[in-house]
Amino acid sequence: MMKEKIISERILRQKTVVSFLVFVLLFAAGIFLWTALKNSSKQNGQGIVYPLRKGLMANDALFRSTFNGAKLVKTYPVSEAVKKVRVNGNVGMRGMLEENTWKMGVVRADGDTTYFTLNDITRLPKTEIVYDFKCIEGWSQKTWWGGVRFSDFIKGFHLEKEAQSQYVGLITPDGAYYVGIDQPSMMHPQTLLCYEMNGAPLPQNQGYPLRLIIPVKYGIKSIKRIGTIFFSNNRPPDYWAERGYDYYSGH
Ligand SMILES: Nc1nc2c(c(=O)[nH]1)N[C@H]1C(S)=C(S)[C@@H](COP(=O)(O)O)O[C@H]1N2
Numbered sequence: 001m002m003k004e005k006i007i008s009e010r011i012l013r014q015k016t017v018v019s020f021l022v023f024v025l026l027f028a029a030g031i032f033l034w035t036a037l038k039n040s041s042k043q044n045g046q047g048i049v050y051p052l053r054k055g056l057m058a059n060d061a062l063f064r065s066t067f068n069g070a071k072l073v074k075t076y077p078v079s080e081a082v083k084k085v086r087v088n089g090n091v092g093m094r095g096m097l098e099e100n101t102w103k104m105g106v107v108r109a110d111g112d113t114t115y116f117t118l119n120d121i122t123r124l125p126k127t128e129i130v131y132d133f134k135c136i137e138g139w140s141q142k143t144w145w146g147g148v149r150f151s152d153f154i155k156g157f158h159l160e161k162e163a164q165s166q167y168v169g170l171i172t173p174d175g176a177y178y179v180g181i182d183q184p185s186m187m188h189p190q191t192l193l194c195y196e197m198n199g200a201p202l203p204q205n206q207g208y209p210l211r212l213i214i215p216v217k218y219g220i221k222s223i224k225r226i227g228t229i230f231f232s233n234n235r236p237p238d239y240w241a242e243r244g245y246d247y248y249s250g251h
């Protein structure tokens with residue numbers, strides 16, 4: 001049994017006052033932190049406030065330091081790939097694209113742009129992959145893709161000098177969707193310039209004629225309908241990072 005302790009009314013009052021003061025102080029601190037967070041600036045005035053962005057940047061640094069370019073994302077047999085592939089984003093996908101009007105521009109180190117046709121790209125060795133495509137919205141699907149490894153594209157067209165940059169930027173032809181990706185993830189052996197899905201040419205709504213498939217990242221980075229690729233040592237603009245999502249988006 002607990003022994004009851006008799007305390008004087010004076011001590012009781014004291015305790016009440018102290019706990020009330022602590023409550024007021026914590027409440028004020030909470031309001032102060034909340035307003036400080038709300039009023040703190042955003043990186044380039046975009047996305048989320050700086051203290052929260054710092055959290056994402058800490059994650060980023062952690063993921064980067066544990067990134068292993070030789071470690072492969074789990075793959076599956078073709079029989080496990082879904083037949084009906086979900087279509088998610090459609091930013092930068094307005095209208096149809098015809099193969100004969102499409103060319104992909106690659107901005108070279110000297111500032112000139114070299115253009116590639118689909119034919120130039122499909123002549124390079126083909127790589128296929130079935131993996132679990134993950135969207136940050138919370139769904140995932142085992143899907144089957146075919147294309148050219150980005151690293152094979154770099155080698156095949158002697159873009160090694162360009163690929164030394166820390167980042168690669170990719171943009172849809174209309175400029176509406178754009179991603180920035182760190183160079184080690186772009187050069188990962190499972191990162192594809194993809195022109196096939198389920199053994200057939202990419203459907204229009206999946207990014208015909210060429211999209212990125214980057215299994216080491218969430219779906220937001222797998223840009224559909226590539227128009228231009230450029231290289232930079234500064235972070236290229238990124239559609240979803242500007243709207244508050246993690247820039248790195250690795251998993
Ligand atoms: N051009 C373009 N590419 C995009 C998007 C988009 O809106 N526009 N959405 C991204 C997102 S959020 C995801 S999850 C995947 C979805 O690919 P899917 O439509 O092939 O499922 O594409 C990515 N690539």
Ligand SMILES: [Mo]
Nearest residue numbers: 135136219220
């Ligand atoms: Mo997504």
